[in-house]
Amino acid sequence: MTYNNMQVFNAMLRQDFRAFLHRTVLTLNPGGQFLPNWHIDAIAHALEEARNGRIKRLIINLPPRHLKSIISSVAFPAFLLGHDPRRRIIEISYGTDLATKHASDFRSLIHSSWYQRAFRQMRIARSAESEVFTTERGFRRATSVGAALTGFGGDVFIIDDPQKPVDAQSEPLIRSITGSQTRCFPGSITRRPASSWLSCSACTSMT
Amino acid sequence: MRERGRTRAVTVREAILLRVIEDALKGSTKSAAFILNRYGLMVSGEIQHAELTGDDQAVLEAFLTRVKPNPSEGDVS
Numbered sequence: 001m002t003y004n005n006m007q008v009f010n011a012m013l014r015q016d017f018r019a020f021l022h023r024t025v026l027t028l029n030p031g032g033q034f035l036p037n038w039h040i041d042a043i044a045h046a047l048e049e050a051r052n053g054r055i056k057r058l059i060i061n062l063p064p065r066h067l068k069s070i071i072s073s074v075a076f077p078a079f080l081l082g083h084d085p086r087r088r089i090i091e092i093s094y095g096t097d098l099a100t101k102h103a104s105d106f107r108s109l110i111h112s113s114w115y116q117r118a119f120r121q122m123r124i125a126r127s128a129e130s131e132v133f134t135t136e137r138g139f140r141r142a143t144s145v146g147a148a149l150t151g152f153g154g155d156v157f158i159i160d161d162p163q164k165p166v167d168a169q170s171e172p173l174i175r176s177i178t179g180s181q182t183r184c185f186p187g188s189i190t191r192r193p194a195s196s197w198l199s200c201s202a203c204t205s206m207t
Numbered sequence: 208m209r210e211r212g213r214t215r216a217v218t219v220r221e222a223i224l225l226r227v228i229e230d231a232l233k234g235s236t237k238s239a240a241f242i243l244n245r246y247g248l249m250v251s252g253e254i255q256h257a258e259l260t261g262d263d264q265a266v267l268e269a270f271l272t273r274v275k276p277n278p279s280e281g282d283v284s
Contacts, residue, residue: 009259009267019270026262036269114263125216135216 006117013118017051017079018044024075025067027112028105040067047076051083073102073160077140078109080156082119085134090154091142094163102160103130103142 012019018036021044025034039062049055062068077089093099107127109115116122126133131141141152145162163170208217208225217225230238259267 005259005267006257009263012267012270016270018273019266022269023262023266026266034269113257114260117257123216123218 009114010118013114014082017048017076020079021071021075023114024078024109025070027109027114028070028074040071043068043071047072051076051080069102069160070105073158074105074109077156077158078106078115081110081134081138081140082115082122084138085122085136086138087156088138088154089140089156089158090152091140091158091160092145092162093142093160094145096144098161099142099144100130103132103140106140106142107132 013023014020018041021040022034022036026032043060046055046058046060050058060068060072073091073093077091080087080089091099091102093102110122110124110132111127123135124132125135130143131139133139141154208215208222227238228242231242
């Protein structure tokens, strides 16, 4: 192993989200295996487009256990903050437990030695259970649907499973979630560029 | 960490190194020797850099396989 190999490895992690995701999966599943597939490549490409500002709204619908949460709620926020520690990211899930689980995975990722080697400009100022702040005042904040977000402006909103699978047919709940999402992202009336990533059955009423 | 009357956030590693430098400047020969040795190693390139783990190698190899041009793609059959 030479110093140059490490430089190549770090550059690859910074430039290639798919490689970054591969390393993320191995970190979160020690001893596990990463199985590449075209749907992962497609999501990675779409998220790269979002990171570069070419996609403002993105909906991801996938069956369970297809890595959508690891990709969009864990790896992608870490990749975003690694490139720009000023980004303000809010991640919303249906319940506190799920939001906390994603936050825990996110923290494991950004505290890993390989991440800190690859993204030296991203330094952690404060790391708590549901939120991480960078020294550049960026953050990733995890919350649940219905929780108060007043006063917490964000650049990027990730809505990951805003309802439980058993509530998928609940019309009142879907209306409630759709209403709150509309309030969060009022179409073109946004003062800052905002993006949202959705993976939910409520999407059917939003598209 | 407080420096020239101003507080600034630093990593634990940076705080330890700053404290060792401070000790060296106050006359601690042990701290001074440590810092000078580290500097000497850095200049000579002898500092051991972190190595790629097995997982790192697996990711790197998968990436290289993915981006490596496929020689058969250029063939016209």
